Structures are given as C-alpha cells and as structure tokens.
Amino acid sequence: MRKQVLLIGLGLIGGSLALTIKKEHPDCEIVGYDVEMEAGKLALSLQVVDRITDNYLQEAGTSDLIILATPVQSAIAIIEELSSIALKENCLITDVGSTKATIVQKGEKLTQKGVYFIGGHPMAGSHKSGVTASNERLFENAFYIITPTKNTPTSKVIQLQNWLRGTKARFMELDPKDHDKFTGMISHLPHVIASALVQQTGEMGKEHPVVSQLAAGGFRDITRIASASPSMWRDILLQNKQILLDLLKDWEEGMKGIRQIIEKEDGEAIYAFFENAKKLRDELPVGEKGALMPFNDLYVDVPDHPGVISDVTGILAEEKISITNIRIIEAREDIMGVLRLSFRSKEDLLKAKEALENHMYETYDTP
Ligand SMILES: NC(=O)c1ccc[n+]([C@@H]2O[C@H](COP(=O)([O-])OP(=O)(O)OC[C@H]3O[C@@H](n4cnc5c(N)ncnc54)[C@H](O)[C@@H]3O)[C@@H](O)[C@H]2O)c1
Numbered sequence: 001m002r003k004q005v006l007l008i009g010l011g012l013i014g015g016s017l018a019l020t021i022k023k024e025h026p027d028c029e030i031v032g033y034d035v036e037m038e039a040g041k042l043a044l045s046l047q048v049v050d051r052i053t054d055n056y057l058q059e060a061g062t063s064d065l066i067i068l069a070t071p072v073q074s075a076i077a078i079i080e081e082l083s084s085i086a087l088k089e090n091c092l093i094t095d096v097g098s099t100k101a102t103i104v105q106k107g108e109k110l111t112q113k114g115v116y117f118i119g120g121h122p123m124a125g126s127h128k129s130g131v132t133a134s135n136e137r138l139f140e141n142a143f144y145i146i147t148p149t150k151n152t153p154t155s156k157v158i159q160l161q162n163w164l165r166g167t168k169a170r171f172m173e174l175d176p177k178d179h180d181k182f183t184g185m186i187s188h189l190p191h192v193i194a195s196a197l198v199q200q201t202g203e204m205g206k207e208h209p210v211v212s213q214l215a216a217g218g219f220r221d222i223t224r225i226a227s228a229s230p231s232m233w234r235d236i237l238l239q240n241k242q243i244l245l246d247l248l249k250d251w252e253e254g255m256k257g258i259r260q261i262i263e264k265e266d267g268e269a270i271y272a273f274f275e276n277a278k279k280l281r282d283e284l285p286v287g288e289k290g291a292l293m294p295f296n297d298l299y300v301d302v303p304d305h306p307g308v309i310s311d312v313t314g315i316l317a318e319e320k321i322s323i324t325n326i327r328i329i330e331a332r333e334d335i336m337g338v339l340r341l342s343f344r345s346k347e348d349l350l351k352a353k354e355a356l357e358n359h360m361y362e363t364y365d366t367p
Pocket residue numbers: 008009010011012013014033034035036039069070071072074096097098099121122123124125126127128129130131229232236
C-alpha cells in the first residue's frame with residue numbers, strides 16, 4: 001500500500017523535509033497543506049509535494065506520517081485539532097518546531113489515543129523563509145533533535161528516523177525542557193540580540209543615514225539572522241518565555257559588568273574579556289552544521305575517481321581563489337561523492353562556483 005505523508009506548513013523547513021523524504025521514499029504520496037493558498041500552489045509547481053489539499057483534517061485520517069512544519073504556536077493549535085479526529089492506527093506525527101516543551105506536552109494527548117507523537121527539531125535553517133528557499137541538502141550533517149517521551153516505543157523512534165534518513169542529519173535525543181534551555185542559549189537569545197542591534201543601528205541611522213552604509217562584514221555576520229521570519233520568532237519567544245527571561249537577566253548582568261570595566265578604563269579586564277571570548281569561540285567545533293556552520297560553503301558533486309580533488313583545487317588555484325577548508329562528505333565506491341569547500345567570502349564562493357561549473361562540475365550553494 002502506498003504510504004501517505006501529510007505535510008502541514010509548506011515553508012523553508014517543510015519544503016526541505018519533503019524533498020528529502022521524496023528522495024528516499026519515492027513511492028510515498030506527499031500531500032501538502034498551507035494556510036496560505038499561494039504557498040500551496042508554489043509547493044506544487046516546484047514539485048515539493050505531490051498534491052495539495054485545502055482540508056488537512058480530511059487527509060489526516062488516511063495519513064501514515066503527519067509533519068507539522070508551521071510556526072510553533074500554530075503547531076499547538078493543529079495538535080489540538082488532530083486530537084479530536086480519528087487518525088490511522090499507528091500513525092506517526094512529528095513536528096519541526098524550534099521549541100519543544102509545550103509542543104511535546106500537547107503531543108502526549110495524541111499518543112494517548114493510540115497514535116504516536118514524537119517532537120523533532122532539525123538544527124539547521126536559514127534567515128530565508130518560504131518554500132522557494134527549500135533545499136534538500138539543508139539538513140546534511142546537522143544535528144536533528146528528537147524528543148521522545150517515556151510513552152514513545154523505540155520502534156517508533158526508529159521508524160521516524162527511517163522516514164527522515166534522507167536528511168543525512170545526525171539524530172540526537174534530548175529531553176524537551178533541556179532542548180528549550182539549550183536552544184534558548186544558542187539560538188533564541190542570539191536572535192533577540194541580533195534584532196536589537198539592528199534596531200539600535202536603525203535609530204542612529206535616522207539621524208545619520210551613512211551609518212548603515214558603513215556596515216561591513218562584522219555587522220552583517222552578527223545580524224544576518226535578524227532577516228528571518230517575524231511570525232516564526234514571535235511564536236518561539238512566546239513559547240520559551242521563562243527560559244528567555246532568565247537568559248536575558250544573565251545577559252543584562254553581563255552587559256553591566258562590561259559597562260563597569262569600560263567606565264573604569266580597566267584595560268586588563270577588557271583584554272581578559274575578549275581573550276576569554278576568543279578562546280571559547282575558537283574552540284567551538286567548526287565545519288559541522290548545527291555547531292558552527294562556515295558561512296561560505298560550496299558543495300560539489302564529484303565522481304569517485306583518483307585525482308578528482310587535485311582537479312578541483314587546481315581549477316580554483318588557476319583562478320587564484322583560496323579555500324579555507326575542504327572536506328569529503330561522502331565517498332563510497334562507485335557513487336558520486338560530495339566535496340564541501342569553504343571560502344573566506346561570498347565573492348570567492350561565487351567565483352569558484354562559476355569556475356567549477358565551467359568545468360562541468362555540479363555545485364550547490366549553502367542555503
Ligand atoms: N527557519 C529556520 O531556520 C528553522 C530551523 C529549524 C526549525 N524551524 C521551525 O520550523 C517551523 C517552520 O519554519 P520555516 O522556517 O519553514 O517557516 P516558513 O515561514 O518558511 O514556513 C512556515 C509555513 O507555515 C505556514 N503556516 C503558518 N500557520 C499555518 C497553519 N496554521 N496551518 C498551515 N500552515 C501554516 C506559513 O504560511 C508558511 O508557509 C517553525 O516552527 C520553526 O520554528 C525553523
């Protein structure tokens with residue numbers, strides 16, 4: 001029997017997941033639903049889904065896998081709706097939301113009725129949103145957090161991982177509350193800070209428009225994420241309220257400390273502050289998504305052939321383009337491997353892309 005997947009929320013993450021699922025499970029039928037008709041039409045025309053529906057509850061009853069890929073507050077409402085209808089026996093339901101505690105708690109309601117809800121969160125994304133930004137490689141090598149509870153049979157966790165194996169992500173199990181604490185620190189608080197920084201700059205820019213023109217690499221790097229979807233981030237803050245309030249308190253304390261050492265012109269303390277930050281930052285694992293993703297990565301499909309790496313690096317050397325990192329992601333006999341090349345700048349990346357494509361290599365930009 002052909003398996004049916006119902007995907008609710010046809011944006012960046014939903015679209016990217018659909019592509020990975022279709023690749024690994026070509027026989028399944030992916031039915032898409034989005035509250036925005038336009039998103040549904042786009043997803044269909046991009047062949048991200050096999051068909052779309054305007055009534056997801058009708059499709060839910062015949063689905064084997066249901067994926068919630070909407071902003072997290074909507075996911076809660078959808079779980080409520082699903083709890084009130086008959087679902088297929090053994091149906092697996094998962095989500096991709098950036099917060100987990102409340103969603104998983106609500107999801108238990110579904111598990112109690114003989115189906116299985118397992119929370120999920122791929123730790124890879126982008127400041128871009130919408131189905132047009134979908135990319136089947138988005139999750140490659142990233143951590144994919146799943147949050148089963150004591151009521152989740154191991155067989156169902158394995159089944160979910162099988163559905164999601166096309167992501168090529170690394171699965172990690174976490175307690176939902178731990179998840180929210182950790183992502184609060186490494187994702188949600190940084191997002192608030194980046195957005196606040198852009199707004200403070202905007203205020204000065206009202207009086208001195210030249211300020212934003214001066215924004216160079218540093219400002220751009222630290223504020224890239226402020227371009228993300230406001231509705232997605234509104235929902236995250238609302239759901240991770242207490243953890244964020246605690247983190248903001250610590251942040252304010254930290255800022256107070258910095259104020260004091262600047263006021264006192266305490267050069268030693270200022271040096272120690274930066275030295276410690278540099279040490280911690282330099283120690284973070286680089287080169288793996290979900291930890292610290294190098295920004296300017298290019299993926300190149302390469303045949304499993306001796307000399308292929310020197311061919312690629314030779315082409316780049318000829319164009320005088322420096323590579324900051326090179327890694328073979330996959331190299332098994334008789335299939336294409338993937339090289340990940342990191343560059344110092346977007347310009348270098350684009351030049352490399354052009355040069356390699358002129359030599360008939362297939363390349364993929366980072367999302
Ligand atoms: N963007 C990221 O970097 C990232 C990474 C990991 C997880 N997430 C999580 O993934 C989820 C989706 O994020 P995204 O980046 O794909 O956002 P997106 O804005 O690209 O897509 C969300 C889609 O959900 C639709 N939607 C909203 N409410 C809906 C509803 N009630 N019913 C059906 N569709 C609805 C929107 O119209 C939109 O098309 C969020 O929960 C987010 O927290 C995002």
